[in-house]
Amino acid sequence: MIKVKDLTFSYQKNKQTLHGLTFSVSDGEIFGFLGPNGSGKSTTQKILTGILNGYGGEVNLFNQSIVIKQKEFQEKIGVLFEFPYLYTNLSALDNLNYFASFYPRENCRDIFELLEMLDFKNDYLKKPVSSYSKGMRQRVSMARALLSNPQLLFLDEPTSGLDPSGAVLFRKIIEEEKKKGTTVFLTTHNMVDADLLCDRVAFIADGEIKALDTPKKLKEKNSNHQAKIDYLYQGKSTTITIEIAELGGGIPFPHDEIISIHSKEPTLEDIFIHYTGRGLS
Amino acid sequence: MWRGFISILKKDFKLILSSKFFLLALGSLILYSCYINFVYVKLDQDIYPVYIYDPMNTHTRVSSEVTQVDTIEDLKEKYSDGYSVGIDASSIESEIVIVTSGITSTDNFRAAYALSLLSPESSYTVENIGQNDKEMKNRREITSEFLFFELAAVGFLGLASLIFKEKQMGVIRVHGILPVNKSAFIISKLCLFLLSDLVFTCLLSIINLGLSAGWNVLPVVFIQAGILSIIMALAGLYCAIRVPDFKQFSLLYLVLAIFITTPVFLAAQTNINWNWINYHPMYHLFMGMKNSYFSTPSVGSSYYLVCALAIVLLFLLVHRALTHEMAKEG
Known part of the structure; x- marks a missing residue:
């Protein structure tokens, strides 16, 4: 699904942010990308989602270079950002209808089913997002990420802002997506999420991958x-x-x-x- | 590639509605129209009142527009207002007396006008290129100025406030991962502001010039308004995307207003003569707008070519700034 070879990137001359990352993510795998702030994980995710260009090395998604058919692969991905970016003057329904309009209609999931799955309170469906709690906004954002039935899901701190039951629900949804064959690229600080969800994790620091393996093997190696x-x-x-x-x-x-x-x-x-x-x- | 463009248009329209921009435009329309109809057209100041002190009746054929005064003190009092012109004919050679305006060309014009009234029978050949009564001239002049101000300043601010709202909500970044052409994001805003500006132009012109005169100038005015609207909207978009917060934007706006538009108004509205003003792009846009109200096409194809190039350049700059903004840290 994702193949990255010798990925380099610099925001400024003489200051490289990524120093030749090499990793791959298989179809249907949940891949954890862990690192402290400023380690290069957001930069990597931006490159993978096609937001950042001008990188070195090779990046292939769906067996194609992302440079060639960017718009085509953007139809196949879903992204949950760290913060719930939504139009606060519009309702959850208006937001989701708006974002759904960019994808082929036949690919889109039913908005009401999605919100129900995410345990969204129906009373708020037509109220503006500005009146929602952080947890509710996060639910709408997750619905936005899942709207287009993506084959590849990028999740940045998915359980942030959720209460424990919400976090459990989100983990369950991520596991269900995996069962459907969706590949998940999970960026997080939350070790519980990484441990419970990820098939493999990569530790990134100073723009380099320091370790990459299954959580179990990493624990065994370091026990x-x-x-x-x-x-x-x-x-x-x-x-x-x-x-x-x-x-x-x-x-x-x-x-x-x-x-x-x-x-x-x-x-x-x-x-x-x-x-x-x-x-x- | 353009799937979802209508959705962006609808969403932008809702955002503009919630930002009260249309209400502001309606307020401006009412305010400008009230000022033009109830104040400006009634400011009927005569062109340079001329007074003469002629104790020996040297000038027997002076124009009826020249007012006689009885004493030299009266004459002094009249021209002391800094606007009127005095003619002292108490000595053998008559003298023009004025309080200087500070601008040589204006002083010369006032003196020449007073002299022309001393011998009104001289004939001048004048080419009549159109009909304009004084009130209509005033209406056209002030309407063009208000329209220029509205499109340049209020439209610019309105678009910036829309972008700051979207920046604040973080939704610009979401568009970076959506399968939609980034140009659609820019063009939708341009379309809405252009449409709103053209409706404003139409209403302002018809209300203040009247249906017939307003309708006659609208095709040419629409072209000038369209050019100005697109240029200002793109400039507003660029500044709003690049500048991090509204406070800094306000400061930038102040600088733009003071150093860019003030010289244009001064050069076009007063007798200040600056040669460098010909290199000021806003001056040409202002004059283009003004001339369009008088149906005087003073611009050639080079003007439209430069405007088109400016629009393309600004569009590319905005596109680049938008791409940069989408890639920013959350």
Whole structure:
């Protein structure tokens, strides 16, 4: 679906933002693109969505260079921006009808079904967007991104501004899109989203990809293979950290009751800091 | 490629409606028309009143428009207003006395006019190129000036406020990923403002010149109004896209108003003579508009060629600025 080879980009002379990124995203995959502010992830997304030109290297979407048929591939993509960019003087319905008018009618999804799927309050359907909460605006923005039934979906912080139940709903919708065969390029700071949704993640910092793999493999590679055990022995509660390999023959110390066993697996954020030397804020 | 153009037009129309631009234009139309009909055409000031002090009755055939005064003090009092012209015929040689206007050409004109009234029988050959009573002349003059002001200033501001609204909502960036030609985004706004300006031009001309005179000049006026409207709309679009906020835009607008349009009004409306004004593009647009109201086509094909080139250049600049704005950080 996406093939990027030696991608470079500079906003100013002598100051390169992207230093030869190479990665590919398969059809139907959810690909996480994680990086701190200023790392080059937005620039990469802008190039992939055809907003930015003047880059170096090769970028192929749908097995075609994006330079050649930009308008044609824009019909096949959906983009959710970090902020809900909508006409605030128009209603959700007017906004969605407006954006739908740019796509072939036969490709467009039913606006009412979309909004229902996104748990949008029907009372607000004809009220101006200026009266909506951030969560409601985010729902309309997601509906806009999904309107054209895209084959490739770019999502930038999709769960930002949503309450926990809204975030769960959005994750469910993203997974359903994947089941339908949609490829998802997910840009986020949210490690929970990345961990739960992504088939593979790429860590980008200073315009370079520092690591790229499945969350599971990244965790395995960076695990210290230890387990933390809480137990009771002779009426006393104790915690001990031991090598997981030692557990092969059972619990290797005297105890009356095991309260919990946790592998000391690193989080994605720990791994990110390990590779890049800085956090994701 | 142009799918959705009608939707952009409809959306822009709704945005303009919500920005109260049409209300502002209607307000301007009423204000200008009231001023023209109830104030301006009634300002019937005579051309340079001329007074003569002639104790020895040296000049026996002076025009009836010259007023006799009895004393030299009376004469002094009359010409002291800085506008009237005095003729002191108390000595052998008559003298023209004026308080200078500060502009040599105007002073010379006032003196020549006073002298012409001393010997009114001299005949002059005048080529009559049209009929214009004084009131109609005044109406045409002030209508053209108001129209120029409205199209240059108010249209420019109206379009800028529309763009700032869209910038504030962030929706310009969304258009970067939509399968629509970016030119459609610009052309829809140009179409709406052009249409609105032409309707304004039509109403202003007919209300203030009358149906017959207004209708007669409209075809030529429409061309000038169209050129000015498109140029100002493109300039407004460019400035509004490039300038980050409305405060900075207001400052830029002030600079534009002071340094660009003021010399044009001064050069065209007063007797100030600046040779460099011929290189000022707004001066030609202003004169083009004014001449169109008098049905005096003073412009050649080079004028239209330069205007067309300016429109193309501005359009390309706006297109480039829009592409840049769409790629901006969220």
